[in-house]
Each structure stands twice: as structure tokens, then as C-alpha cells.
Amino acid sequence: MIFLKRNALQELLAWKNREDRKPLVLKGARQVGKTWLMREFGKNYYASFVYFNFDEEDELKSIFETNKSPERIIELLSLIAGEKILPEKTLVIFDEIQECPEALNALKYFREKANEYHVITAGSMLGTLLAQPKSYPVGMVNLLNIHPLTFDEFLSATDEPLYTYYLSIEKEQPIEAIFHTRLLDAYNSYLIIGGMPECVVSWVRYKDPKRVTQIQQELITIYENDFSKHNGKINSGRILMVFRSIVSQLAKPNEKFMYGAVREGGRARDFEEAIEWLVSAGMLNRVYNVSKMEHPLSAFDRLDCFKLFVFDTGLLKHMAGIDNSAILLKTDYQFKGPLTENYVLQQLRGQFDIAPRYFATGSGEIDFVLQHGTEIIPVEAKGGENKSAPSFKRYVSEAEPKHAIRFSKHGYLKNGRITNMPLYLVRKMKELL
Template identity: 80%
Template sequence: MKRNAMQSLINWKNDPERKPLILRGARQVGKTWLMKEFGQTCYANYVYFNFDEEDELKSIFQANKNPHRIIELLSMISGEKIQPGETLILFDEIQECPEALNTLKYFKEKANQYHVVSAGSLLGTILAQPKSYPVGMVNLLDIFPLTFDEFLEATDPALYTYYDSIQKEQTIEEIFHSRLSEACNYYFIIGGMPECVSSWIKYKDPARISQIQRELIEIYENDFSKHNGKINSGRILLVFRSIVAQLAKPNEKFMYGAVREGGRARDFEEAIEWLVSAGMLNRVYNVSKMEHPLSAFDKLDQFKLFVFDTGLLKHMAGIDNSAILLKSSYQFKGALTENYILQQLQGQFEIAPRYYSDKNSEIDFVLQNGTDIIPVEVKAGEDKSAPSFKRYVAENHPAAALRFSKRGYRKDGDITNLPLYLVCKTRDLL
């Protein structure tokens, strides 16, 4: 399956200021596959070392700080000469060897001609701790589950060709609109986890998808107890399992009391930070003003938490496939759609999306594009009513105002309606 992150890896390879690269992202999003594919397609060869599988590897890094000596020993182990710029050096599960993580700074300082990429489970939680890794000495790249456009290219290449050609203000013929809408419904069910997508391509069996999703959630919940450090794993689990109930509430705002009766911020703050750092949850802050720069107006005590993959959230909520495919209305439809929109917006804009909510109004998402502030309304169906959103647009005349819904691609006055399947192209279509 083609991954958009491959282009970022190629840019990294060609950058004269390149530093050792760390891939961050939740478990099972395809980091190992991506590293090896990059090594295979963009280098003469690559050498791969996994600290989880090869315990004796750790002794090399525990005994040596000199990168040239380390390269010599790694060449001996791999059985081939590691050439600067021609051999890609891959370190997997690097969190199992803190000394190797720390050695990356010596590669930057003394042996930057060697190309080094590393990855591992829960690296985000390790990197979030000060002094635990070489700050400023590495490049970081976040890897997410497949976005809708990657999913479409993998599952229906011919339809993807049409999708890829869609330009700003283009008329989308009804036949393509309905086929893309159907593909989008499939994505809600399957999600973007590589194992789910490849299983769908191979077997077209929804029961298999459901089983993979159940197993993935079990893997993640087991991780909470294994890698939590000083943070109470029971609290991490409580927060994670509360997400469906949190998003089912009318305003979706995260409430500590919904995790456990009488729960307070001090009980669960660290657990939330851990889940966000691990890439398991996406946090969206409420802003007190919809003005540039957005982050200056964050209300740090008011936020929503979404799951990093929409297919996993759909499984956690126990939504039946027929509810999604047959356009029926159900309690969780809006929350699932917002989760999907946020997942596709990840990384499109330099500033992460926010939302706006006060006593009188609510805007689902707020985007910052350069100095422009863009309000976003999310509709799970074809409904157009959105009084807060329309009032904001009428009073403030933003450079763009976006409504994501099941309706076609068109302008309604100052509001641009984008079908749900076009969210990956948001930035290009502005």
C-alpha cells in the first residue's frame, strides 16, 4: 500500500541538514513496513536491527558511544559493509534500548554521513519526558493510520485516479459522488489500520475486520500496563474506555467525572497526557477567541478527546455496520463523523485544529491557515441547520467557511460544502 509519508522520508533523505530520524506513532500503524520499504526503494540496501528480538544488540550500545565503532560492529552482525549514504540503518523497537536512543546524538555530531531511521512502540511517551532523548539532535516524523485517500488508492485504484484529479470548485458527477460516498462509508467501518485495510482487500470479510479491531484494542490495553512508567495503568485504561461515553454526550467535552464518579483533573491528567503522547488519542482544545494565533487562546482545562483511528472508535462504540451503510440515524453518528474529520485533518495544517464553545454557540472545528481563521461545521448527514456556524459566518465574513456533510461539493453563499470524502483535500481546495 502506498503511504503519503514516503514523500516526507524522501525529502528527509535529500536534506543536507538531515539528522537521525525518529518515526513516532501508535503501535501497528505501519512504521516498520514503511522504514523497510523506504530502505528497499530509495537506497542500494538497508540493514535492520530490532532491539526487542535481539537482546544482545543492546550490549553494543551499552559499551560504546563512538558511532564509527558502532557502525563497525553492526556491519559485522549484518554481514555487509555499511556505506554512508548508500546503506540505510534501521533501528526498530528502539525504546527497548535507551542507550541506542541516546547514541543518535553522537551520530548527528560525529557521523552524520550515515543515514539512520528509528522507530518503536510508545516512543511518543518516552520522547515526552525531558532528558530521555537527544533534544535538537534528531528529526521527528509522525506516522498515522491510512487516511481516506490512502485507503481509496489501496482499495479502488480506478476511483482514486478520479478522486486525485478533483480540482477546486469542480463539479463532481453524481455517479462519482455516490461511489466516493460509499467508499467513505466503508472507511468508517474498516478505518485506516494497515492490517484491517489489507485484510479487506484480500478477503472482503467484515467479520475478519471486526476481529482484527478487537485484537488491536486488546494489544493497546495490554500496552497500558506494560509501558506506563510511573503512571497508574488502571487510570490510563479508565480514560481510554471512557472515550465512547465522553463523545456520546451532547457537547462531547471531556469530563473527569464521567471517567469515575467524583473524578478530578489531578486523578487523570497524567493518564490523558500518556494516551495523547502515545498517539492513541487526539486532543482538541477549546479556544476563548477565534483569532490568529489560535494557540494563544487555548482553554487548557477544556478539551475533547478523539480516538486516533475511526474504525477502532466505531468498533469500541459497538456500532453495527448496517447503521452506517443504510443511512439510519443513531446517537453516535455525529461523534464518529467528527472523529473521522479530525483524523483526516491531522498534519494538513501547521497548527492543530481547535474548537469553539461558549454559552451561546459552538463551532465544531476551527482551523488556522496562515493568518486566516476558518470555521468548520461537521454534519453526519445532509442536514444544513447550524445556527452558531451561520451566525459566525454572517458576522465575521471569514476568508473561508467549510461545512463537511453528505451533500455534494458546492458553494452555498459564503459557505463551501465539502463532501465527507474530500476532507483529505481540504488545504488544496481552500
């Protein structure tokens, strides 16, 4: 059995120990490991856990349709599980909860009347449901986003000794050439395999890239089928068109999302809701352009100007049809820039309280702009060892920011105002500032 060390387990533990704990809802795209996480958490941190899946057990729904009392619900669930559900000691897991809106709504009663029971829930496409405020008990639940494995989690699964070294890297520490090379190799592997748990487990077990490619293809198919199954007012064909346009959107020189590139003559009103749906479902990450690089960043969002990235870099690499040899052997290949940016964004997610933005003017662009407290940090993402873009250098010399970060394949070094961090350190950026 291959064990994946997921950072989210620490967040789940923090939730368990909170005095003001509410029922917890896990959000995230399908197949990112939500079910595994809930069960693993129950197994390791509780005396026992009970698991209920609303997709597999239709008759469960009737319990929530006819009862509002948490005590009665717990009593009936104990009977079904064949064991007594104890406050504080038993973790109650509801999976695929989107199949039973009454159960989602019942979380409110657990919060108000029976908060001593630890309840955790998840479901595919839950994000799209939670985006409609009427559909769940706002303010009565805690929310936690679950993403594919980040680079550090991937490293811990694929090379434990190297992961131990990675954890020991400190601010401005020179990295020995042997470790730098090995970590860059691991970075290249991550671009190919990505962070979907099934892909990582398959890679650890078989080391067969063909199998990984097959899993990635199956995942894309599952997602595309999900679009057609969703039963909302948004046209599923448009969701599919937006999703399939991402590679060509990112391949354009400025990568900015263009409605006309989805369909000739396409307008915002045609595809806005489809984009919103994909972002809520956790399938795409949206990065807004800002008109000024100043605190607070969100005050300068240009809401009509954004880029869309795929939630997992391995899946984007597969969608773009990049051959593994290009990543492993060639220094340059088409789509290297967008793939690198997708990777950097995936690793930055959740590190800072404010989501990353980007800045673009006629004279150039800064890949990412981060807000850390009141400080604004320009970030450049380079797929190779090539030099900084003139627009990045110009901004740094004019604005003199406290930190300016350039991610590339170079070693870890500070050069004037710019700190170069190797691409494998993006996950440690905040810690190394």
C-alpha cells in the same frame, strides 16, 4: 502481496535528500505501519538496508552500552548484518529502540560525528518516552509522526481507478453523480474499516467484515495490554479508565471531556497524567476549546476545556459497538455526529501547521476552528445532508470569514460564504481552499 501507498514515503524521501538531515525518529501508535514503512523505504530508495530490532535481539544492546563512537558501532553492526554499511547508500534501521535507551542516546553521536550515515528509528510508545526531555537527544534528531491510513491512502488501496479520479478533483469542480455516490460509499466503508494497515489489507484481500472486526478487537486488546505493561509512574489502571471512557465522553451532548465521567468524583489531578500519556503515545487526539476565534489560536486555548478523540475512526466505531448496517443503511443513528467528527479530525491532522481547535459558547458550538496563515476558518462536520447549525451560520454572517467550510454528504458547492465539501474531500481541504 498487497502494496499500500503511504504518503509518508514522500516525507521520508524529502528527509533523505535534505542537506541538514539528522537521524530520523518515527512516532506513532503501535501497528500503524512504522516497521513496514522503514523497510519499504530502505528497499526502494537505497542500495541496501540493514534492520536491527532491540526487542528481538537482546545482545544488540551491549554494543551501545559499551561504545560511544559511531564508527565502532557501525563496524560492529556491519559484522552482525554480514554486509558493509556504506555512508549515504545503506539505510540503518533501528526498530523498538525504546528497549535500548543507550541506542536512542547514540543518535546524538551519529548527528555530531557521523552524519553521512542514514539512520532511521521507530518504537512502540516512543511518544511517551520523547515527552520526557531527558530521555532522548533533543535537537539532534528529526521527528516524523506516522498515523493510520488516511482516506486517500485507503482509497488508493481499495479502488485505484476511483483514487485516480479523486486526485483529479479541483477547486469548486462539480462532481458527477456517479462518482459522488461511489466516493460516499468508499467513505462509509472507511468509517467501518478505518485506517489500521492490517484492517485495510484484510479488507482488500478477503472483503470479509467479520475478519476486520476481529482484527480491530485484537488491536484494542493489544493496546490495553500495553497500558498495563508501561513502566512509568502513571497508574496504568487510570490510563485504561480514560481510554475506555472515550465513547461515553463523545456520546454526551457537548462531547467535552469530563473527569467525573471517568469515575464518579474524578478530578483533573487524578487523570491528567493518564490523558497526557495517551496523547503522547498517539492513541488519542486532543482538541482544545478556544475562548476567541482569532489569530493566533493558541493564545486563546482554554487548557481545562477539551475533547478527546480516538486516533483511528474504525477503532472508535468498533469501541462504540456500532453495527455496520447503521452506517451503510440508516441515515441516522446514535453516535453519528461524534464518529463523523472523529473522521474529520483524523483527515485534518497534519494538513495545517496549527492543530485544530473548537469553539463553544452557551448559544452553540463550532466543530473545528483552523488557522491557515493569519486566516481563521470555521469548519462544520455533519454526518448527513442536514442543514448547518445556527451557531455556524451566525458566526459566518457576523465575522464574514474568507473561507467557511461545511463537510457533509452533499455535493461540492459554494453557497454564499459557506463552501460545502463532501466528507470524502476532507484530506484535500487545504489544497482546495
